[in-house]
Amino acid sequence: DTEVTQTPKHLVMGMTNKKSLKCEQHMGHRAMYWYKQKAKKPPELMFVYSYEKLSINESVPSRFSPECPNSSLLNLHLHALQPEDSALYLCASSLTTSGGLKQETQYFGPGTRLLVL
Amino acid sequence: AQKVTQAQTEISVVEKEDVTLDCVYETRDTTYYLFWYKQPPSGELVFLIRRNSFDEQNEISGRYSWNFQKSTSSFNFTITASQVVDSAVYFCALSEVGTGNQFYFGTGTSLTVIP
Numbered sequence: 739d740t741e742v743t744q745t746p747k748h749l750v751m752g753m754t755n756k757k758s759l760k761c762e763q764h765m766g767h768r769a770m771y772w773y774k775q776k777a778k779k780p781p782e783l784m785f786v787y788s789y790e791k792l793s794i795n796e797s798v799p800s801r802f803s804p805e806c807p808n809s810s811l812l813n814l815h816l817h818a819l820q821p822e823d824s825a826l827y828l829c830a831s832s833l834t835t836s837g838g839l840k841q842e843t844q845y846f847g848p849g850t851r852l853l854v855l
Numbered sequence: 856a857q858k859v860t861q862a863q864t865e866i867s868v869v870e871k872e873d874v875t876l877d878c879v880y881e882t883r884d885t886t887y888y889l890f891w892y893k894q895p896p897s898g899e900l901v902f903l904i905r906r907n908s909f910d911e912q913n914e915i916s917g918r919y920s921w922n923f924q925k926s927t928s929s930f931n932f933t934i935t936a937s938q939v940v941d942s943a944v945y946f947c948a949l950s951e952v953g954t955g956n957q958f959y960f961g962t963g964t965s966l967t968v969i970p
Contacts, residue, residue: 769956780946780960781900794955826898832956841888841907841950844958846900 741765742847744829750853753819759850761812761829769835770812771844772804773828781828787812788835819854826851858882859949861961868937869969876932876964878947884908889930890948890958891921900946906930937968 742763751757761770769788773781786794787806801823803815812829826849832842860879868874880889891903904914906923914921918935934941944965948958 778963778965780963783957786955786957788955794957828898828900830900835956841952842956843890843902843905844956845902846892848897848899851898 742829742831742845744827744847744850746850747848748851748853750855751816751819752855753821755819756815756817758816759814759827759829759852761814761831761847762810763831763845763847764810765831765845766809767831767833767845768809769832769842770806771830771832772802772812772814773830773846774823775826775828775849785814786835793835816852819852821854824852824854857961858959859947859961861945861947861964863964864962865965865967867967867969870939871936873933873935874937874966876934876945876947876966878930878932878961880928880930880947880949882928882949882951884951886952888950889923890950891930891932892946892948893943894946894963895943903932934966937966939968939970942966942968 772784805813830844892900947961
């Protein structure tokens with residue numbers, strides 16, 4: 739089973755709202771990722787968690803706040819977003835972030851389509 | 856500099872035609888991994904294949920085949936007898952050792968298969 743689930747599928751929020759995106763996997767993976775994808779563009783890495791610790795933050799604005807409560811769950815808390823933050827937010831997981839000379843396949847969820855008004 | 860180049864932005868083919876999607880990468884590492892993902896209109900990136908730099912064997916999986924050539928830094932993807940369900944955006948990605956499993960994605964090729 740290579741399933742990563744994400745909720746909600748769609749989200750519309752105002753610029754003053756606070757909302758959260760949720761990602762879950764039960765594959766025993768210890769690395770989880772958040773990506774942002776604008777239309778007709780490739781995914782852009784936002785955050786990487788490895789063994790529940792934040793290992794990479796790609797200079798993401800503080801209005802995006804990730805959280806990894808346990809090895810199966812990854813949240814992205816949203817606050818005071820801007821209309822330009824409207825995008826598809828993808829979560830991914832992999833066995834680890836790397837093991838020696840081996841790079842791991844990332845498995846992606848279906849994404850949350852976010853619209854900020 | 857772009858590490859992964861997918862020069863074909865959009866391709867249209869008629870159903871049952873063969874189509875090749877090009878991927879050219881750039882790295883100084885001797886150990887690296889290459890990936891192909893499919894992204895249908897629903898949005899999910901579907902993993903298709905992973906290849907490490909030491910394995911230059913071509914791979915065939917049903918109607919899909921991949922041609923890895925280190926000499927030209929290319930990892931091309933061919934769909935034989937295309938079907939409407941193949942319509943999607945296809946991304947090639949590179950992962951270098953020591954980067955925390957970060958992926959460098961190409962800009963993607965949008966494939967439309969016309970019935």
